[in-house]
Amino acid sequence: MISTQTLSVSNGCNLACTYCWYETGAAEYPHAALTLDDYADWFRRCAEKEPLTRLILTGGEPMLREDLPELLRIGHSYFPEVLLLTNGLLLTRRPDFVGELSRMGTRVHVSLDHVSPSIDDRVRGGTKGALVGLNALAAAHVETQVTLVLTAKNYSDLPYVIGYCRQHDFDLEVNPVAVPPTHPLSLTTLGGAERDLLVAELRAAKQMLGRPEYYFRVIRYLQGSPIRPLTACRAVEAGVFIEADGNIQLCGQRREDVLGNIRTSAISEVVDRRNAVLQAHSAGPCVSLDCLTVA
Ligand SMILES: C[S@@+](CC[C@H](N)C(=O)[O-])C[C@H]1O[C@@H](n2cnc3c(N)ncnc32)[C@H](O)[C@@H]1O
Numbered sequence: 001m002i003s004t005q006t007l008s009v010s011n012g013c014n015l016a017c018t019y020c021w022y023e024t025g026a027a028e029y030p031h032a033a034l035t036l037d038d039y040a041d042w043f044r045r046c047a048e049k050e051p052l053t054r055l056i057l058t059g060g061e062p063m064l065r066e067d068l069p070e071l072l073r074i075g076h077s078y079f080p081e082v083l084l085l086t087n088g089l090l091l092t093r094r095p096d097f098v099g100e101l102s103r104m105g106t107r108v109h110v111s112l113d114h115v116s117p118s119i120d121d122r123v124r125g126g127t128k129g130a131l132v133g134l135n136a137l138a139a140a141h142v143e144t145q146v147t148l149v150l151t152a153k154n155y156s157d158l159p160y161v162i163g164y165c166r167q168h169d170f171d172l173e174v175n176p177v178a179v180p181p182t183h184p185l186s187l188t189t190l191g192g193a194e195r196d197l198l199v200a201e202l203r204a205a206k207q208m209l210g211r212p213e214y215y216f217r218v219i220r221y222l223q224g225s226p227i228r229p230l231t232a233c234r235a236v237e238a239g240v241f242i243e244a245d246g247n248i249q250l251c252g253q254r255r256e257d258v259l260g261n262i263r264t265s266a267i268s269e270v271v272d273r274r275n276a277v278l279q280a281h282s283a284g285p286c287v288s289l290d291c292l293t294v295a
């Protein structure tokens with residue numbers, strides 16, 4: 001259960017995407033309280049307990065941490081698979097950082113919601129900067145995925161994003177925006193013809209999209225199938241989520257159950273608390289399609 005870990009390494013961000021579910025403070029807290037030694041010590045103790053498989057570094061914006069290159073190096077020394085989730089704006093800030101990602105074998109997911117200048121960039125922001133970062137990743141042959149949040153404002157750009165990803169050999173993940181149905185960005189406002197077009201585009205892009213079962217559900221969702229919360233929380237499958245202050249949670253959306261802190265808790269305590277919380281819990285009030293059943 002600790003073999004897969006998602007670390008929010010900075011709770012600040014240099015963007016303020018209007019749909020963001022992370023409570024970012026506009027670069028208010030760019031420096032995470034945890035040190036490299038805190039992380040290295042935690043990884044070492046975890047590795048003594050069970051083989052580690054996958055590390056995901058996210059935020060807020062993880063690249064706000066000045067020492068991110070060192071943190072990545074430490075991560076690679078314990079986990080065979082390391083993923084960096086970023087808005088891409090700071091990828092080219094340091095000379096050769098992208099080259100280092102390539103040499104270390106870090107997989108990078110860059111959030112990008114559209115490529116056409118005609119789409120309003122105020123929903124997410126930073127599109128030009130993200131494209132600069134993505135182009136640098138392509139040039140350095142870093143294994144890259146574009147992660148797109150599909151909303152009522154950018155859905156018409158999907159074919160152009162697909163074309164851009166094909167051109168650069170990027171994978172693509174398309175996530176319906178996770179907001180309540182009454183939110184102005186919600187896809188519930190789209191008509192049948194628009195949804196049919198999106199389904200056709202996703203089907204045509206099938207070979208670029210990972211998670212086949214997930215895409216099957218995205219397509220059924222776009223086709224209007226009713227959705228309802230899961231009866232049991234899926235966080236059980238997802239390892240642990242570690243906040244920038246070291247608190248350990250079931251997932252990034254559920255902050256009410258703290259399982260411990262990486263600086264102070266024994267691994268066995270964390271595992272015991274996680275099992276107890278999972279047994280006591282049904283699903284939370286999540287709006288992400290990952291946490292909903294599509295009939
Ligand atoms: C919280 S961000 C953190 C990493 C980085 N700042 C970034 O934007 O990629 C991780 C991912 O969550 C997505 N995200 C945030 N709020 C969302 C929402 N309401 N619905 C769907 N995806 C969302 C972002 O677009 C991004 O792809």
Ligand code: SF4
Nearest residue numbers: 013015017020060087
């Ligand atoms: S860049 Fe990422 S963390 Fe920052 S506001 Fe946007 S989605 Fe949220």
